[in-house]
Amino acid sequence: MDGPEPAREQPLPEGLPPGELRRVARVVLLDPDDRILLLHGFEPDDPAQTWWFTPGGGVEGDETREQAALRELAEETGLTDVRLGPVLWRRICSFPFDGRRWNQDEWYYLARTRHTAVSLGADLTELETRSVMGLRWWTSAELSAARETVYPTRLAELLRTLLDDGPPSAPVVLSPEIVQGYG
Template sequence: MSEERAGRRRVARVVLLDPADRVLLMHGFDPAEPSRTWWFTPGGGVEGEEGLEAAALREVAEETGITRLRLGPRLWRRDCSFRFDGRRWEQDETYFLGRTQTLDVDISGHTDLERRSVNGLRWWTCEELLRTRETVYPIRLAGLLRTLLDEGPPLSPIPLGTERD
């Protein structure tokens, strides 16, 4: 499968902001361990010969129903490794800035796995993220978002390092 590269999955994620600079996050859990929950940005694996930008737009549409968005620059890169749904996932993630005027979400495009592992979406302010004690990925999202809102997008993607679970 071309989305796999040396056992790693290429993933495009979107830091999707509304007109009030709130970020849209998905609330997920592991079907094998439903009490373990976290929040994360929309996005997912690159399919076939698809580019990262195309994957980002497709994933946002499938996961949120939002098709009217302006995809901005690449913000961050993250390598991650975690256990989920009975297997270990190894991912190279690229985060894009996205802007939308649309606040309504539609989850009817979720895959079977998403229907079994996502139980909601929510628009968060930066201040709410800074205060929350809930798990949010990437783990420094609140501070990264604050910097993004204060300083604008970086000139080139910032490496966030590796997160392992």
């Protein structure tokens, strides 16, 4: 996506726990076979609590969300020759992780790559090193059949719609996800 990001922000949902709203850029990275790349994360203090999620993370300093998405993708996967497409989805989420509450305004960018040999990047943060155990490519069918936790929770449905219909003309605002605790 070229140019400055839109200035409009989502209104905050009722029930959002107190705390700063972190600006986050995530990447829906697809390979030539339309598989999506997901990272496998876990709660550092309870490795039995696991989930899958898209690459991405918080905006730093004065970088744009697009710059943050590309930086995070490079840090987490080592991929640097990815061109971002449009923002597909946006969501507000709140969840406990690593002893604190995270309130996030997440934007999901479409991207494609020809490189399917990926591994966890060498530039992971200390927290990522303690909470990410791997990554893998998922087909739409595998994602739909998954019994594991995946974020956003509707990712299988969203991916199927993306593959069937193409990117939306404007970002789809997803329902907020507010996780009170684990288990």
